[in-house]
Amino acid sequence: MNNSRMIGSKVIFIIMLFSYAVQGQHDEQRAAATIQVKEMIHFYNDKNISEYVDYLLPAYFGNNKKAKDDLIEMWNQILKNDTDKFELKKLLYLTKSNNKFQSLFEISFRDKRKSFIAGVSDNQGKEWKFSQSMNNNIQFDQILEYIPDYDISFSSYIDPDFGKRINYNIGDIISPFNYSDIYGNEISSESTKDDIIVLNFWGTWCAPCIKEIPELNLLVDKFKNENVNFIAPAVSTSKENLMKIFLPKHPFSYNIVLIKGDEYQITSFPTHIVINQNKEVINIIRGYSKENIKKLEYSIEKAL
Structure with a gap:
């Protein structure tokens, strides 16, 4: 065998040894993560x-x-009459990213729907901390709120549409849009080209969203003589529910449009977005609070 072939064989041998070593190390992390997530699930199922x-x-x-004590008290109240249990299905993936071991488990919960638990270890996989259970409708951005450095590769398991949704960032110019409100009126980039736009992403199932409606109506009334267009994209509801059930009880002065939540990178409700006449997000x-309503009002005044 000539020297070049001998050297090539040694390189391949070294690479194989390294691969086996990494695989062996990851096997240890997988075992530790699986044992600890099982312990976590056991305590949840026992309501401990x-x-x-x-x-x-x-x-x-x-x-x-x-x-932490408040969180324990909250969970005790929520689960005191709850008989549903987690069931661990499998470890989907484990990797080392940002100097931390990270994992993703598939579980089933309640009506056997697919759910997930994310895990992170910052001491070489010996001790793990986990997320709460996350259903299969969760957006990956919501996970990043709790695990900012969670590896993006996990999104392929949880949220294949990650990075493809309509997103709003302060300073960005919004993309052209064309809505039709629940009364059939068109609301588009062209029809609002001279307007300040105020978006309120909300849902009829969202208690804080409902609570703020009277205060939002006051804002609509205050700016009725200005070029301000108040639009309320509603998620996970129907025109029939709005017209026949919800609005007779909760009159809402915004222009209500129906959207598919999966098309937008909105992770909390309500979310208010103020856009100036240059179509720039300002x-x-x-979330709802008296302070947030004041912030909304001030942002509109600033944009005028």
Whole structure:
């Protein structure tokens, strides 16, 4: 055998040894992650919430004892009459990313629908922390809120549409749009070209969204003589439900349009987006509070 072939064989042998070593190491991490997620699921199914919460990512309570105690109390209240159980299906994937081992498990929950649990270890896979269960309708952006450095490759298992949705960022110029409201009126980029646009992503199933409607109606009334177009994209409802059931009880002065939530990168409701006359996003306000309504009002005034 000539030297070049001998050298090539040695290189291949070294690569194989390295691959086996990495595979062996990852086998250890897989075993540890699987054992610990099983323990977490066991505590949940037994409604031992104080033990269950110990396995959760600190992002849920910020390493704050009071916040952790409040979380335990909340879960105890939610689950006191709950007989549903998690069932571990399989470890979908494990990788090392950003100097942390990360994992994704498939579980089933309630009506046997597919759900997921994400895991992270920052000490070489010896100890793991996990997310709460996430159903198969979750957007990957929601996971990144709790695990900002979670490997993007996991999105192919959880959310194949990640990165393809309509997204809003402060400073961006919005894409052209064409809506039809629940009364059949067209609302488009052309018809609103001289307007400030205020979007309110909401749902009839969202208690904070419903609570803020009277205050939003006051804003519509305040700016009725200005070039401000208030549009309320509604998620997961129907025109019939809105017209016959919801609006007679909760009059809403925004121009209501129906959208498919999966087409938008909106992860919390309500979400308010203020767009100036140049069609530039100038503010994004998530959630309801008196302070947020004031922020919304100030953003509209600033855009005029």
